[in-house]
Amino acid sequence: MSILVNKNTRLIVQGITGREGMFHAEQMIAYGTNVVGGVTPGKGGQWAAGVPVFDSVRDAVRATEANTSIIYVPAAFSADAILEAVDAGIKLVICITEGVPTLDMVKVRAYVDQTDARLIGPNCPGLITPGEAKVGIMPGHIHIPGNVGVVSRSGTLTYEVVAALSARGIGQSTAVGIGGDPIIGSTFVDILGLFQDDPETEQVVMIGEIGGTDEEDAARFIRDYMSKPVTGFIAGQTAPPGRRMGHAGAIISGGKGTAAEKVAALEAVGVRMAKQPTDIAELVAANIGR
């Protein structure tokens, strides 16, 4: 078992004929993900990365019974792409695109919340259930199947941590990159809840960063609902206030959203916080007596 994606995932790629979409569709197929089609308006009837292309998500769902969609369209069209997927009945939508205007996401999130669809991202690396399905842009080979759930606001920092886990022979149930934007489809709390309910996940690693209060919300959730051990890390201890550190959501504003506050909130509920990312694998290993 795992969360969100697995062998039963039937994936379509929105923006499959674009440079990024095509490259990653091929990579996902090579990993073994069940990619059943792609969508590019006006290019229906063509083939790309060895799968059929459709004009709309609705056409793609009708023809392929897709249940998951991954979005690689440019930021200006991402809000539309997400809404189109949700309206076509897709239950899990992953938006990789970086640079979606925040006010677009305010509307999109309000709309998605009224449906039973789940959105991951935007501005995220996607998610992977090792050995079953890679729905994202992460390097697949660094992951191995196992029982540690990983949830993170970052991309490459997560690869760093996952690679260190795998090097110790510690596998992952699912690794989810929730994205670095101020408004995202699924937060730490959403994903922690799924890991708590997943029988194969024995413990969780969460990697946060400065900005917002999602880590503080996660701390309350862990205190009230989680029995599985959680190991954490917060990036941005040296980030100055008022400056955006790459991610649109990584900014300390009005003195709020500092790494120190987040570390304190998580430590207070029993999360073991790593001082440096390299310590995470060690703390996780200690939990299973390795």
Added chain:
Amino acid sequence: MNLHEYQSKRVFAQYGIPIPRGEVANSPAEAREIAAKLGGKVVVKSQVLVGGRGKAGGIKLAVDKDDAEEKAKAILGMTIKGLTVTKVLVDEAADIKDEIYLGLVIDRAQRRVIMMGSSEGGVDIEEVAANTPEKIIKVAIDPCIGFRSYQATDLATALGIPKDLSRSFAQIASGLYNAFVGSDASLAEINPLVVTGDGKLLAVDGKMSVDDNALYRQKGLSDLRDPSEEDPYEVEARRFGLSYVKLDGTIGCMVNGAGLSMATMDMIKLYGGEPANFLDIGGGATAERVAAALRIILSDTNVTGVLINIFGGITRCDEVARGVVQALDEVGVTVPMVVRLVGTNEEEGRAILADAKMETASTLAEAASKAVAVSR
């Protein structure tokens, strides 16, 4: 992107918000002319993108045109928090009876645009929020429904706005919301919104920040960007699609990914050093982009060592290595460098750098500690 006061107020005026008569001057003579045209008392206000202009002496009242010229002479050229004043706004002085705060932000936790009002206008709102949070009234706005007139009425009542001004207040509040949404803002505030002696509302000072990710559809606003007011290295970085933030330390960092960049800075600090910058080369960086990144890092004269930390996924280590070599050919590097390349094409990348006489590291901890050691 932050807008100047005069730019923000012009946007507000387009949405029907009353602002004082006034114009921008680049010289004391221009300030005099504007003051003469306006007649009466004026306020001469420095236009720099920092808070605390008043405290720094960057806002002065002038009684007539001669005085306005004097005051402009004093303010133009002064430095406020590191920024030199090149423009002043000369506004008609308002007869202030009362001061209100009215602002809009995006609340991340509620995922809504929030209107905030306070009867404590004219002061730093963050101080009000910290000391007397009960004095800030908040209204969450549904993105699909928009700002409604009953919400304006509720807010006017809570703020104690005189009854005869409540219609005018509602127009200003909904105008501010429309300006916010229409400009893809992340912040829009009127502080203070003044109740004048003759019983009118006037937006005396204003501030706006626009979402950088939405500038592609805000042509009119993005044209207002003035690179001369920004750190030249940050302007250069943006040209190459790099995220760069200059800091005060001595170890230059080049990393792929924002989270890993922050973590790398944290590691440098943990090992006793200070990062000179945040720099994310982004995913799939080309050799050209990497070379630009290294040039920018090395143009900071505080830098005594450089740490390159790449975890290749879509970014290829050989491409990064080529960029580093290209930059080394262009600018003679005199500071020691530590390189860590892991992931896609790491062997090829290391081979390319083999002749460049750099320290290498296999783990992040090793890279950070070596960078701290060599930059001493």
